[in-house]
Amino acid sequence: MKILPSLLALLVVTPTLFAETLKINGSTTVNLPAAEAAEILRVEQKMDIQIDTQGGSSGGISMLGDGLIQIGMASKPVSDDDRAKFPKVKFDEIHVGQDAVAIIVSKDVWDSGVHALTKQQIQEIYESKITNWKDVGAKKSIRIAFFNKEPGRGTWEVFAHWVYGDPKKAPQVSFPEVGGNEETRNKVSSTRGALSQLSSSWADGKKVFALGIKGDDGKVVDPTNENIANKSYPLSRPLFLLTNGEPTGAARTFVDFMLSDRGQELVKKHGYMRLKDLGK
Amino acid sequence: MTRALSWFFSFVALGAVTLLVGVFVWQSLPVWHHEGWHYITGTKWFFRQKEFGTLPMIYGTVIVALIALVLAAPLGFGAAIFTAEYLPRRVRLAVKVLIELLAGVPSVVYGLLGILLLRDWIYNLFEKFEPLSGDTLLTAGVLLAVMILPTIVTLSDDALRGVSSAQRRAARGLGLTHAETVLSIALPQAKRGLGAALLLALGRALGETIAVFLVVGRQDNNLPEHVFSLRAWLDAGQTITSKLGGSETNIAYGDHVHWGAMVGLALLLLIMTGTVTLLGTGFGKRSDA
Amino acid sequence: MRKSLDFLLAAVTAFCALVAVALLVGLVAVIAQRGGPAVNWGFLTEQIRLVGAAGGIFWNLVGTLILLSSALTVCLPLAIGLALVERVWLQREGPRRLLRTLLYTLNGVPGIVFGIFGFVVFVQWCGWGKSWLSGGLVLALMIIPTVAVSLMERLKAVPKKYVEAAAGLGLNRAQIVWAVLLPQAWGGVVTGSLLGLARAAGEVAPIMFTATIFAGATLPKGIKESPVLSLPYHIFILAQDSFDPSVGSKLWGAALVLLALVLFLSVIALPSRLKLHEEANV
Numbered sequence: 134m135k136i137l138p139s140l141l142a143l144l145v146v147t148p149t150l151f152a153e154t155l156k157i158n159g160s161t162t163v164n165l166p167a168a169e170a171a172e173i174l175r176v177e178q179k180m181d182i183q184i185d186t187q188g189g190s191s192g193g194i195s196m197l198g199d200g201l202i203q204i205g206m207a208s209k210p211v212s213d214d215d216r217a218k219f220p221k222v223k224f225d226e227i228h229v230g231q232d233a234v235a236i237i238v239s240k241d242v243w244d245s246g247v248h249a250l251t252k253q254q255i256q257e258i259y260e261s262k263i264t265n266w267k268d269v270g271a272k273k274s275i276r277i278a279f280f281n282k283e284p285g286r287g288t289w290e291v292f293a294h295w296v297y298g299d300p301k302k303a304p305q306v307s308f309p310e311v312g313g314n315e316e317t318r319n320k321v322s323s324t325r326g327a328l329s330q331l332s333s334s335w336a337d338g339k340k341v342f343a344l345g346i347k348g349d350d351g352k353v354v355d356p357t358n359e360n361i362a363n364k365s366y367p368l369s370r371p372l373f374l375l376t377n378g379e380p381t382g383a384a385r386t387f388v389d390f391m392l393s394d395r396g397q398e399l400v401k402k403h404g405y406m407r408l409k410d411l412g413k
Numbered sequence: 414m415t416r417a418l419s420w421f422f423s424f425v426a427l428g429a430v431t432l433l434v435g436v437f438v439w440q441s442l443p444v445w446h447h448e449g450w451h452y453i454t455g456t457k458w459f460f461r462q463k464e465f466g467t468l469p470m471i472y473g474t475v476i477v478a479l480i481a482l483v484l485a486a487p488l489g490f491g492a493a494i495f496t497a498e499y500l501p502r503r504v505r506l507a508v509k510v511l512i513e514l515l516a517g518v519p520s521v522v523y524g525l526l527g528i529l530l531l532r533d534w535i536y537n538l539f540e541k542f543e544p545l546s547g548d549t550l551l552t553a554g555v556l557l558a559v560m561i562l563p564t565i566v567t568l569s570d571d572a573l574r575g576v577s578s579a580q581r582r583a584a585r586g587l588g589l590t591h592a593e594t595v596l597s598i599a600l601p602q603a604k605r606g607l608g609a610a611l612l613l614a615l616g617r618a619l620g621e622t623i624a625v626f627l628v629v630g631r632q633d634n635n636l637p638e639h640v641f642s643l644r645a646w647l648d649a650g651q652t653i654t655s656k657l658g659g660s661e662t663n664i665a666y667g668d669h670v671h672w673g674a675m676v677g678l679a680l681l682l683l684i685m686t687g688t689v690t691l692l693g694t695g696f697g698k699r700s701d702a
Numbered sequence: 703m704r705k706s707l708d709f710l711l712a713a714v715t716a717f718c719a720l721v722a723v724a725l726l727v728g729l730v731a732v733i734a735q736r737g738g739p740a741v742n743w744g745f746l747t748e749q750i751r752l753v754g755a756a757g758g759i760f761w762n763l764v765g766t767l768i769l770l771s772s773a774l775t776v777c778l779p780l781a782i783g784l785a786l787v788e789r790v791w792l793q794r795e796g797p798r799r800l801l802r803t804l805l806y807t808l809n810g811v812p813g814i815v816f817g818i819f820g821f822v823v824f825v826q827w828c829g830w831g832k833s834w835l836s837g838g839l840v841l842a843l844m845i846i847p848t849v850a851v852s853l854m855e856r857l858k859a860v861p862k863k864y865v866e867a868a869a870g871l872g873l874n875r876a877q878i879v880w881a882v883l884l885p886q887a888w889g890g891v892v893t894g895s896l897l898g899l900a901r902a903a904g905e906v907a908p909i910m911f912t913a914t915i916f917a918g919a920t921l922p923k924g925i926k927e928s929p930v931l932s933l934p935y936h937i938f939i940l941a942q943d944s945f946d947p948s949v950g951s952k953l954w955g956a957a958l959v960l961l962a963l964v965l966f967l968s969v970i971a972l973p974s975r976l977k978l979h980e981e982a983n984v
Contacts, residue, residue, distance in 0.1 A: 187663050188663030192663045192664070195667065278545040283659060287659075303456070307633040309545070310630070312660060320547075320548065323547065326545075372455070
């Protein structure tokens with residue numbers, strides 16, 4: 134029993150060796166390559182980097198705004214509202230990759246013949262005007278089980294932006310909510326008639342299936358890398374590192390690493406598009 | 414010196430508790446201002462539109478806890494009667510120790526099992542009622558039932574053992590069978606203690622966060638037309654705790670009304686669990702006397 | 703008829719007990735079976751790599767231990783103070799009962815409520831951000847009732863004649879506390895602490911907003927902005943976000959280690975609790 138307090142005392146007095154701890158928080162989507170980059174930098178550069186994913190993209194933006202972290206991770210652009218909320222903070226968006234939001238369904242829906250939806254159909258599903266897959270071309274009657282991404286997630290914002298032009302114009306709906314990407318994939322794959330929004334890199338085509346988007350001309354655009362790169366797939370989104378003004382010090386090192394060839398390989402490894410793939 | 418230190422530390426502890434209650438009352442003021450009683454009676458929670466009605470969450474919290482209690486109580490009482498009335502003392506202690514050990518299984522572990530096993534079981538078992546998914550109020554209730562089972566067993570066992578053995582012997586002497594002794598002497602004598610066991614278990618069920626969060630579905634504004642509609646148990650829902658554990662807690666800070674609404678939820682939870690715990694300990698106390 | 707009722711009650715209650723034990727044992731078995739393969743020496747001594755898909759849980763384990771030891775350090779004086787006030791210094795039954803009731807109520811406060819409280823007071827007002835100390839303080843508050851009540855029970859059980867003998871020797875109250883009461887009842891502090899720590903070790907809700915992050919924290923280097931990793935939060939996050947299937951087995955491994963830690967704490971509290979049981983039943 135006596136050991137514990139002395140251990141504690143030891144911890145408290147351990148001198149500060151590294152003054153600069155780099156704190157990063159935000160989107161779980163950006164987290165994957167960023168966390169791995171942090172692991173490399175910790176070993177190679179002896180940097181002290183802490184990464185967390187609380188509150189998703191919005192968590193990253195608001196914590197950067199509050200000055201709690203030096204780098205935010207976001208899978209959506211910083212909105213004017215965000216900027217208005219933190220007038221003193223100069224949000225600097227550093228584009229490190231591109232991802233697409235896929236509209237994903239469970240296997241039974243895919244097998245029943247639904248492989249694409251129009252924007253109109255998706256909107257009506259979101260507003261509960263369509264509640265059965267049969268109404269959008271399925272061979273049999275399956276109820277639609279919609280899992281909505283929870284508020285603050287970049288995925289949801291991108292989705293709402295595409296359907297309604299502005300997330301704030303999205304109507305009031307209440308669906309079961311999902312948070313993380315694995316949670317989404319897990320729940321969709323184990324539920325009949327399931328539909329959700331998910332980072333396309335997670336749509337493996339085995340457990341969950343990404344629907345194509347049917348345009349007005351009847352042409353179907355799938356979320357393939359090519360379609361994301363040439364912007365014909367509409368639900369694509371940039372992945373950002375956010376800093377307050379030009380990044381300096383440790384933040385600079387981190388950002389530079391993410392933009393380097395090795396950092397970009399990590400982006401690719403986790404299924405996202407590199408800047409190079411976008412023609413940048 | 415010893416006396417002064419004791420008092421000093423006690424006051425620090427009591428001060429912290431007072432601060433806790435004070436913080437929740439004070440920080441939630443904006444939402445009471447904004448919504449008034451509508452905060453409790455309102456049925457819609459849309460934070461982007463600054464609309465904060467908590468009734469569906471209160472419903473979710475209560476229903477989930479009641480499901481847990483209804484499922485765990487008979488099983489727990491049965492098990493407690495067996496350990497207290499039938500098992501020899503050594504074996505009884507062993508069983509009790511085992512059950513108490515398992516009361517310590519962390520809730521995140523229960524949550525993991527809930528995601529992996531229970532969701533799918535419930536989904537398949539109730540297939541003909543067409544639940545939209547395996548995330549339902551019932552799933553959360555069943556998971557909670559397992560979690561509070563040890564509490565009910567061990568407290569009920571204590572209550573039954575608290576009934577004096579002289580009374581038992583007298584009853585047997587009058588020619589009552591073992592079962593009759595249990596049912597007509599031990600159970601009625603222990604009823605306050607049994608009630609306390611239920612209330613304390615209910616308190617735990619109301620406040621459980623992580624396990625519920627992972628399986629309840631977190632669907633806002635789901636309030637059935639009839640409060641006791643059983644079908645609604647197979648819909649996803651939201652409890653006070655699953656809301657507090659979710660992403661809104663991070664988003665809300667900085668916005669007075671929204672944050673007030675989140676803290677207000679914690680205050681409601683504090684009042685609910687506080688009431689139940691107080692009733693429970695009050696119940697238990699008088700049975701000793 | 704009466705005979706069959708006798709049999710029926712025995713059978714039904716035995717069945718209930720069997721189900722209860724089987725449920726709980728089965729649960730541990732599932733965790734052990736799924737997590738077992740992942741747990742080895744490297745798992746305990748390496749840090750997380752590849753976002754949980756490789757490496758181990760060393761810093762999560764360390765973080766949990768830091769939270770627990772700081773919680774205990776803060777909790778002990780407060781809990782002992784409260785127990786002594788209740789048993790020794792308060793003379794009237796009214797205030798004593800009030801104090802006890804308060805402790806029971808505090809014991810029933812949900813973990814998430816402590817979490818929000820800690821977030822407001824330590825993270826925001828004190829400006830610590832996420833810090834091991836916020837987590838330690840919040841957990842300390844949470845386990846005070848367990849330790850205090852456990853000590854109170856032991857103090858109650860100290861034979862009157864010891865106290866009388868000490869008073870006969872001319873010891874004053876404070877001296878009796880140090881010479882007789884605390885040494886005699888120390889087991890209560892140990893038991894209560896172990897049980898309290900067992901509870902604190904597994905909680906996510908109190909620390910998720912106050913103390914722990916997902917990756918990158920090692921030993922804290924101060925108070926401000928010094929989060930730690932922890933086992934339960936690690937499991938909670940990976941349960942929702944795990945990209946790689948190999949995270950799966952690591953996840954169960956982490957659950958198994960957490961379970962083992964909690965059960966270990968409860969088991970070493972056992973002997974002294976059993977002693978109390980035996981005494982109570984004599």
